[in-house]
Amino acid sequence: MSNIEQEINKRRTFAIISHPDAGKTTLTEKFLLYGGAINLAGSVKGKATARHAVSDWMEIEKERGISVTSSVLQFNYDGYCINILDTPGHQDFSEDTYRTLMAADSAVMVIDGAKGVEPQTRKLFKVCGMRGIPIFTFINKMDRDANDTFELLDEIEKELGIATCPINWPIGCGKVFKGVYDRQKREVVTYSDTEKGTKEGETSIISIDDEDKVTAAIGEERKSILFDEIELLDGASAEYDLDAIQSGKLTPVFFGSALTNFGVEIFLQYFLKMTTTPLPRKSGDNMIDPVKNDFSAFVFKIQANMNKAHRDRIAFMRICSGKYDANMEVKHVQGGKTMRLSRPQQIMADERKILDEAYGGDIIGVFDPGIFSIGDTLCMPKDNIKYEGIPTFAPEHFARVRQIDTMKRKQFIKGVTQIAQEGAIQIFQEYNTGMEEIIVGVVGVLQFEVLKYRLENEYNVEIRLEPLPYEHIRWIVSYDTELDKIVGTSDMKKIKDLKDRPLLLFINEWSVGMTLDRNKGLELSEFGT
Numbered sequence: 001m002s003n004i005e006q007e008i009n010k011r012r013t014f015a016i017i018s019h020p021d022a023g024k025t026t027l028t029e030k031f032l033l034y035g036g037a038i039n040l041a042g043s044v045k046g047k048a049t050a051r052h053a054v055s056d057w058m059e060i061e062k063e064r065g066i067s068v069t070s071s072v073l074q075f076n077y078d079g080y081c082i083n084i085l086d087t088p089g090h091q092d093f094s095e096d097t098y099r100t101l102m103a104a105d106s107a108v109m110v111i112d113g114a115k116g117v118e119p120q121t122r123k124l125f126k127v128c129g130m131r132g133i134p135i136f137t138f139i140n141k142m143d144r145d146a147n148d149t150f151e152l153l154d155e156i157e158k159e160l161g162i163a164t165c166p167i168n169w170p171i172g173c174g175k176v177f178k179g180v181y182d183r184q185k186r187e188v189v190t191y192s193d194t195e196k197g198t199k200e201g202e203t204s205i206i207s208i209d210d211e212d213k214v215t216a217a218i219g220e221e222r223k224s225i226l227f228d229e230i231e232l233l234d235g236a237s238a239e240y241d242l243d244a245i246q247s248g249k250l251t252p253v254f255f256g257s258a259l260t261n262f263g264v265e266i267f268l269q270y271f272l273k274m275t276t277t278p279l280p281r282k283s284g285d286n287m288i289d290p291v292k293n294d295f296s297a298f299v300f301k302i303q304a305n306m307n308k309a310h311r312d313r314i315a316f317m318r319i320c321s322g323k324y325d326a327n328m329e330v331k332h333v334q335g336g337k338t339m340r341l342s343r344p345q346q347i348m349a350d351e352r353k354i355l356d357e358a359y360g361g362d363i364i365g366v367f368d369p370g371i372f373s374i375g376d377t378l379c380m381p382k383d384n385i386k387y388e389g390i391p392t393f394a395p396e397h398f399a400r401v402r403q404i405d406t407m408k409r410k411q412f413i414k415g416v417t418q419i420a421q422e423g424a425i426q427i428f429q430e431y432n433t434g435m436e437e438i439i440v441g442v443v444g445v446l447q448f449e450v451l452k453y454r455l456e457n458e459y460n461v462e463i464r465l466e467p468l469p470y471e472h473i474r475w476i477v478s479y480d481t482e483l484d485k486i487v488g489t490s491d492m493k494k495i496k497d498l499k500d501r502p503l504l505l506f507i508n509e510w511s512v513g514m515t516l517d518r519n520k521g522l523e524l525s526e527f528g529t
């Protein structure tokens with residue numbers, strides 16, 4: 001096996017998704033702890049403070065102590081080279097959160113055992129589903145009182161429409177959380193109390209057939225509950241099926257507690273075995289193989305002004321195949337030019353590292369003099385690869401935007417257009433009047449602030465944002481009649497994008513359904529192309 005093949009085969013690139021506060025950061029820290037990347041969890045991504053100290057990114061980020069970008073963490077564990085893509089949540093939830101999922105080969109979904117499926121998880125899940133990537137569920141906070149375990153599984157199946165297969169099973173929860181039962185190995189794994197943030201706690205492993213020992217470890221009552229539950233599970237839950245997992249049809253479910261480290265390493269070990277090596281990607285009618293093909297990559301995110309002194313932009317790209325060597329000449333397919341990627345970097349949560357080489361599965365950040373767009377392909381000059389574009393995700397917040405000083409019309413249009421090209425916002429026009437009125441759509445409301453801040457600081461234009469009540473946007477896939485004849489609800493608004501394609505805005509989901517009912521042959525989509 002060649003060195004490149006070895007390097008690519010040991011890579012596992014996944015995104016970690018959750019509703020805010022479910023425990024994504026804590027779980028990531030524990031992964032790093034096992035990988036030896038840090039000694040004591042908590043030191044890498046301590047919420048606001050650590051990020052302040054190291055990041056010279058946008059002022060807004062500093063002021064609010066939040067990260068506007070998603071970051072990448074790379075570490076080694078048990079012979080694997082793992083890339084974790086963090087997806088921004090909270091107020092900084094944005095289209096980037098979705099785009100990050102386009103760069104991952106699988107997703108780990110963290111769910112709070114006491115809360116079950118929450119809105120943000122649902123949205124992210126939809127995007128994973130669209131790509132059919134494997135999804136692994138970690139039900140967290142079992143050290144606290146959690147919902148009924150069977151009900152949690154039911155909720156995932158119903159709400160997210162995916163079959164579940166528990167790989168381990170919790171033994172109690174809250175104060176009586178004793179550990180987990182590993183269904184494949186048929187072993188009870190109990191944990192002694194671990195100190196918060198270390199991996200030193202003792203575990204003991206007992207075969208389920210050794211009933212006396214199991215009773216001694218977890219008590220008679222818990223043992224008999226466990227035995228009943230195992231029987232129920234074996235009869236009722238979906239069977240373990242690796243193909244179904246890898247095609248995103250079945251989610252393996254794990255229980256544990258990131259905070260106290262219960263069940264984290266078992267999860268990591270199974271996850272690494274079940275998730276895939278870097279997946280082939282589609283270019284036209286061909287599948288580009290990560291190992292057989294030479295270097296290729298696509299841009300999934302552009303971050304502006306990460307360092308104000310240099311007014312630079314960084315294009316984040318996912319390497320899809322082959323090896324990248326420093327200073328190698330590559331072709332930027334959409335620009336039709338060959339170029340050298342200057343100073344490729346790996347952007348970690350707390351540092352930037354200049355890279356000499358990187359492989360299929362890795363994420364690199366490259367200085368962008370303003371030539372890249374989201375979805376662009378890079379490959380070797382001899383090759384003809386063009387990856388499918390990244391879809392446009394439905395914004396959920398809309399505002400009419402006007403410049404305060406009418407003399408600054410030109411800068412204003414230039415500013416909003418450029419910021420929209422970077423993919424931070426989407427801009428639309430009134431259906432009939434055109435560019436005089438601009439409507440901005442964003443996935444997360446923070447993007448409005450980013451827009452205002454950047455127009456003032458970079459383009460010297462002050463703006464006024466007038467929020468609009470719409471929350472649902474639909475691209476029109478097909479319709480039989482003329483657009484003017486579409487019979488909508490009273491809250492429906494027609495707009496168009498910069499390519500003059502018509503779109504519909506609605507205040508509520510119900511109106512979307514009504515409009516579909518009233519117009520035979522009308523097909524709407526939540527994703528643009």
Ligand code: G4P
Nearest residue numbers: 018020021022023024025026140141143144257258259260
């Ligand atoms: P997020 O990235 O998904 O937003 O969640 P994060 O890890 O920041 O966790 C949110 C809160 O939940 C934190 O508490 C964290 O300590 C706690 N938590 C995470 N995993 C577990 C778990 O397994 N059990 C319990 N009981 N709590 C857990 P916080 O008080 O908001 O923050 P902190 O002061 O502890 O950092």
